[in-house]
Amino acid sequence: MPRGNCQGQGWWHGKFRGCGYRLTTGREAILDILSRSEGHLSAEDIYIKVHPRYPNVGLTTIYRTLDVLSNLGIVYKLDFGDGRARYELAEGPKGAHHHHHLVCTGCNRVIDYADFIDEEVELLQQTEKGLGKKYNFRINNHVIQFYGLCDKCNGKK
Amino acid sequence: MPRGNCQGQGWWHGKFRGCGYRLTTGREAILDILSRSEGHLSAEDIYIKVHPRYPNVGLTTIYRTLDVLSNLGIVYKLDFGDGRARYELAEGPKGAHHHHHLVCTGCNRVIDYADFIDEEVELLQQTEKGLGKKYNFRINNHVIQFYGLCDKCNGKK
DNA sequence: CTCCTTAATGAAAATGGTTTCCATTATTAA
DNA sequence: TTAATAATGGAAACCATTTTCATTAAGGAG
Ligand SMILES: [Mn+2]
Ligand SMILES: [Mn+2]
Ligand SMILES: [Zn+2]
Ligand SMILES: [Zn+2]
Numbered sequence: 109m110p111r112g113n114c115q116g117q118g119w120w121h122g123k124f125r126g127c128g129y130r131l132t133t134g135r136e137a138i139l140d141i142l143s144r145s146e147g148h149l150s151a152e153d154i155y156i157k158v159h160p161r162y163p164n165v166g167l168t169t170i171y172r173t174l175d176v177l178s179n180l181g182i183v184y185k186l187d188f189g190d191g192r193a194r195y196e197l198a199e200g201p202k203g204a205h206h207h208h209h210l211v212c213t214g215c216n217r218v219i220d221y222a223d224f225i226d227e228e229v230e231l232l233q234q235t236e237k238g239l240g241k242k243y244n245f246r247i248n249n250h251v252i253q254f255y256g257l258c259d260k261c262n263g264k265k
Numbered sequence: 266m267p268r269g270n271c272q273g274q275g276w277w278h279g280k281f282r283g284c285g286y287r288l289t290t291g292r293e294a295i296l297d298i299l300s301r302s303e304g305h306l307s308a309e310d311i312y313i314k315v316h317p318r319y320p321n322v323g324l325t326t327i328y329r330t331l332d333v334l335s336n337l338g339i340v341y342k343l344d345f346g347d348g349r350a351r352y353e354l355a356e357g358p359k360g361a362h363h364h365h366h367l368v369c370t371g372c373n374r375v376i377d378y379a380d381f382i383d384e385e386v387e388l389l390q391q392t393e394k395g396l397g398k399k400y401n402f403r404i405n406n407h408v409i410q411f412y413g414l415c416d417k418c419n420g421k422k
Numbered sequence: 423c424t425c426c427t428t429a430a431t432g433a434a435a436a437t438g439g440t441t442t443c444c445a446t447t448a449t450t451a452a
Numbered sequence: 453t454t455a456a457t458a459a460t461g462g463a464a465a466c467c468a469t470t471t472t473c474a475t476t477a478a479g480g481a482g
Contacts (some may be wrong), residue, residue, distance in 0.1 A: 130429060130478050149301035151468080166432040171469065187344065191440090192468060210396055210404075224392045231388050235381045237409060241369055245375055246358055247367075252394060256404035287449050287458060308440080323461040328440065348469090349439060 120182055127180060134165040138173045139182075147204075148186055148194040148218050188253070191215055208252045212263025228252065277339055286338060291315075295330045296339075305343055305351040305375050345410070347373050365409045369417025374379040385409065 120139055128166045142149070149157075151174060155167045169219060174195055177183040186194045199205060208228065210219040236247045254256045277296055282290060298314045299306070306314075308331060312324045331352055334340040343351045345368045356362060365385065367376040393404045 111286070128429095132430065132478075134431075164432080168470085172430080173340045175354055187346065196307065196394065203321035210400060212402070216365075219402075221396060223399065224388075224395060226361045228380060228392065231381075231384060235385065236411060238381060238427060239378060242412075243367060243378070244419075245367055245369070245376075245411075245413045247411045249370075249412040251408055251412070253274045254393060254402075254404045254408040255399075255408070256402045258447080259401035262401075262403045285458095289449075289459065321461080325441085325462075326460060329459080330467075 123180060124180065129176060133162060134169045135173050137162045137165055137177075138170060139177070142183065142195065144199050148188070148195050148196050152192075153203045154195070177197055187214065187251075188218060189213075189255075208254075210254045210256070212258040212261055213255050214257045219258075280337060280339065286333060290319060291326045291329050294319045294322055295327060296334070299340065299352065299354050305345070305353050307349045307351050309349075311352070314402075345373065345375055346370075346412075365411075367411045367413070369415040369418055370412050371414050374415055376415075 121131060123175060137158045138154060141154055145157065149166065149216050151170045154174075155165075155170050158170070174183060174185070174193075178185045178195070182196045182198055184198050186196065186209070188209070198228070204226060205220040205222075206229075207220040208225065210221055212218070212231075232250055232252075236250070239245060241246050286292075294315045295311060298311055302314065308324065308327045311331075312322075313325050314320050315327070331340060331342070331350075331356070335352070335378070335396045339355055340352045341355050343366070345351060348399065360377075363386070364377040364379040364380055365382065367378055369375070389407055389409075393407070394411060396402055397404050
């Protein structure tokens with residue numbers, strides 16, 4: 109059984125070490141869970157998934173790690189207005205998967221969509237450029253989210 | 266001195282009464298402050314502005330009233346990611362003043378902009394229509410915000 | 423491998439915006 | 453005026469997140 113495989117499970121090690129962060133069990137566990145989970149996990153969601161396999165990783169470490177990951181650009185910190193932050197991997201080993209969000213205010217379901225991304229991205233770039241020039245702003249992030257009721261919640265009167 | 270003037274100061278009374286809400290001093294005070302203030306006030310900001318003139322309006326009432334106003338569509342509840350909700354009047358007596366936001370993550374300054382609104386709104390409408398059809402969603406709200414560093418914060422290295 | 427510096431950690435306590443409770447007050451329809 | 457009940461304020465509860473601090477463990481130097 110060959111050692112030292114560098115595909116997949118360890119792709120963030122470089123980014124981590126490059127910024128002077130230590131590689132710890134907790135951090136690997138959290139990234140492991142994030143990369144094998146679909147969707148938008150809260151800190152507690154992650155804690156619950158990590159805990160069975162790594163019972164000595166505390167919730168505090170989850171928060172601290174997510175903060176680091178978010179600063180490194182490895183995860184996005186999302187806010188869907190339900191009072192807790194949610195996180196998703198910015199990109200897997202396979203590359204980026206840019207998308208925006210459609211949030212149901214009835215059941216809190218969140219749909220990733222990428223259908224209109226091309227037009228949106230183009231407009232966003234124009235807008236960012238224009239705003240940046242006009243207001244002397246260095247824009248480095250945007251939030252686009254649609255809120256409404258999904259088919260199920262819409263049916264219920 | 267004529268009584269019963271209906272311009273300005275009381276334009277929301279109708280909307281209020283129409284929904285079965287009572288008109289109270291606290292509610293009028295809060296709307297008064299909101300309509301004579303620029304910008305994006307937190308509940309506590311409003312409390313501080315209301316308190317000198319109406320010392321017996323509590324913070325709880327501010328929260329409750331803002332919730333009602335937000336449900337009635339009279340104010341927008343905004344989240345700029347600084348851990349507290351902010352509120353702005355949806356429209357004054359003069360009518361709507363649609364705009365989006367540019368948020369400085371350095372100093373939390375928020376700039377209202379309306380420059381690219383037309384194009385944005387058009388794209389939004391298209392997107393809402395497309396998404397609504399594709400995912401069977403009734404979209405009734407969207408959030409567009411740009412985050413970055415303002416000229417001042419950008420200068421500080 | 424061992425040592426040593428110090429980054430990282432977990433548990434518990436603190437924080438802080440917002441909500442809930444509940445006894446009291448005030449609005450409004452009759 | 454009166455009665456029904458919506459609205460209120462103050463205190464306590466809530467709850468996601470952060471801070472504190474004593475302990476642990478990464479990882480570079482030797
Ligand atoms: Mn997503
Ligand atoms: Mn605004
Ligand atoms: Zn739903
Ligand atoms: Zn700034």
